[in-house]
Amino acid sequence: MSDATPGPAAQPPSGPLADLRVVDMSTVLAGPNCARYLADFGADVIKVERPGGDSLRNMAWRDPRDGEGLWWKLVNRNKRTVVLDIKDADDTATLLSLLDEADVLVENSRPGTLERLGLGPDVLLARNPKLVITRISGFGQDGPYASRAGFATIAEAMSGLVALSGNPDGQPLPPPIALTDEVTGLAAAFATMVALHSGVGQVVDANLLETMFHMMGPLVSLFGVTGEQQPRLGAGLPYTVPRGTYRCSDDLxxxxxxxxxxxxxxxxxxxxxxxxxxxxxxxxxxxxxxxxxxxxxxxxxxxxxxxxxxxxxxxxxxxxxVLDMADIAVDPHFANRGAIEVVADEFDGTPMQSVIARLSATPGAIRWVGRGLDADGDEITATGW
Structure with a gap:
């Protein structure tokens, strides 16, 4: 029996994706972000964690009210949680029973890991032919780099982004946010919905490197056709002058x-x-x-x-x-648009970004923040979906 403090009860799914069942076995950011975007629009997402919990629970900043990671509360909102040890026969049976009835599996293990565990696409699709298996990795499921560990900073460096970033006479600079994980989560969610729309069970191969490579626009064509490369210009662009940030007399x-x-x-x-x-x-x-x-x-x-x-x-x-978070917190446009939502919890609520896109007829919603470890474990292991 779980000894976790579950927080507010998980509400039944509602929204345009309420009939969608998603098993999220992924960790840290890009994979969980993909599942989060589906959950925000009503998908019933079960977050499967290893014993001890996802490392995202302990990454970076903590909420001083309960010690839980703020990354966790954002990225795994709207999901139910269960701890399963896939090296345990009973837990593996529970996982397979969930996957037998699921529409989507999101995973971001290093390529080949699921196959070694006997949970490869051939096994899962034989059991559930309609399943969409969204696999998110650093470099894709094949190719010379496939077995390498995938991290956003490495993808940013190898995609061409970092080479463009920074001052002309300075070092190349990666972005100061988890840019690749955020963008890859969006790309993977889009690809997952395309696969679901096809009506055919299949594997979606999304990865950090190629997602960021797509962000390079026509630079690939430019080099291929002319041999020219975009130089590093700080905040500048070769074709837009002036362009950048400028200090005013009041130091703003x-x-x-x-x-x-x-x-x-x-x-x-x-x-x-x-x-x-x-x-x-x-x-x-x-x-x-x-x-x-x-x-x-x-x-x-x-x-x-x-x-x-x-x-x-x-x-x-x-x-x-140029606004920082303190400016954004009181900005009238952000407030009018509801871009920051205070999500109800056992405290006074947790502020976070609202749903990423506004649908006029079938909007998404945030129902709860990322839940406690194994908060829904008893229910899921007893009854499944």
């Missing part, structure tokens, strides 16, 4: 972009250089990047942020304040 920052010719023309007039022949088109602005960035930097530095934003907004140019 703005971000601005001129990625279309019409916007760039309006920005040139705001800066007082609308008639300067050096800056009338993309080619000229790119050729005179350094001079134009200096003009933009000096113009912002001479004015408080409010005036900078008002001038750009009046010109219908692209600009925004």
């Amino acid at each position: 920052w703005v971000a601005a972009s001129t990625s279309s010719d019409s916007i760039a023309a309006r920005v040139m007039h705001v800066l007082g250089v609308g008639d300067d022949p050096r800056f009338v088109d993309f080619a000229g602005r790119t050729e005179h990047r350094e001079e134009l960035e200096q003009i933009m930097t000096a113009w912002c530095a001479a004015r408080p942020r409010r005036d900078v934003i008002e001038a750009f907004t009046a010109a219908d140019a692209a600009i925004g304040p």
